[in-house]
Amino acid sequence: MDRGNARELIDRTTDKDSPTVGPRGRARRQALLDAAAALFVEKGFEKTTLTDIIGRAGGSRATLYEHFGDKEGLFRAMMEENSARIQDGLAAIQADERAAPEEGLTRFALHLVAALFDDRTMAIVRVLVSEGGRIPDIAEAFFRIGPETAQRRLADYLARQTAAGALTVAEPEAAARGFIGMITGNILLRRLILPEQSFSREEVEHYVGRAVALFLTGARPTAGH
Structure with a gap:
């Protein structure tokens, strides 16, 4: 999914072209998304009811149905918008x-x-870890528009850097998977198991810096290449 598709995905899930949805409608929609994200973390996806969400967000069941259809539709919209926001940022880096x-x-x-330090992202991940078997189509969509798209973006970046002579990466797809796993694996596990544990900006930058240096040790051109 390229940057244009990511923006199209945001547009499609925000109803911005609907003549019946104005600023108040968008505000109600966002309130429902925010309430659902908090409740999914507090109570779990299965135990959170539409009544819970409406009670926290305000509005009516009719409004929720109009925007999302049902609870799974609400979660899908939350997941798609969050993934699109992340991918937009990665696209800008990829294109530089x-x-x-x-x-x-x-x-x-x-x-x-x-x-991974964004509460909305972690709410989505926790729901998918606990409920993915019940909503397999949404779980599969998450991987397509989230991790798999990030891997493709990075693989493209590595391939272009290799073509320019700045790197020597024989298998960009495998290298991209390895790099993303090295960056996110430990932090994601800690965020899932120890959600209250915090990291300073300096700790994060040091962690990332060491991982990038290690990756580049094997990816930089050597003499004679």
């Missing part, structure tokens, strides 16, 4: 031809880590 590999990879990694 001026940045050296160290800078580009660092920006890419910091953007992914920032997503």
Whole structure:
């Protein structure tokens, strides 16, 4: 999914072209999304009812049905909008031809880590971990528009850097998977198991810097290549 598709996805899920949805309608819609995100974390997806969501957000059941259809539709919209927002940021980094590999990879990694410290992102991940078997189509959509798209963006970046002679990456797709796993794996696990644990900006930047340096040790051209 390229940047244009990510923006199209946001547009499609915000009803902005609907003549019946004005600023108040968008505000109600956002209130429902915010309430659902908080409740999914507090009570879990299955135990959260539409009555719970409406009670916290205000509005009516008719408004929720109009915007989302049902609880699964609400969660799908939340997941799609969040993924599109993250992918928009990655697309800008992917398209920057001026940045050296160290800078580009660092920006890419910091953007992914920032997503893992976002409450909305983690609410989505926790729901998918606990309920993915019940909503497999949404879980599969998450991987398509989230992790798999991020991997494709990074693989494209690595391939272009290799073509320019800045890197030597024989298998960009495998390298992208490895880099993203190295950056996100430990932090994601900690966020899931120890959600109250905090990291300072300095700790995050040090962690990312070491990972980027390790990756580039094996990816930089060597003498004679």
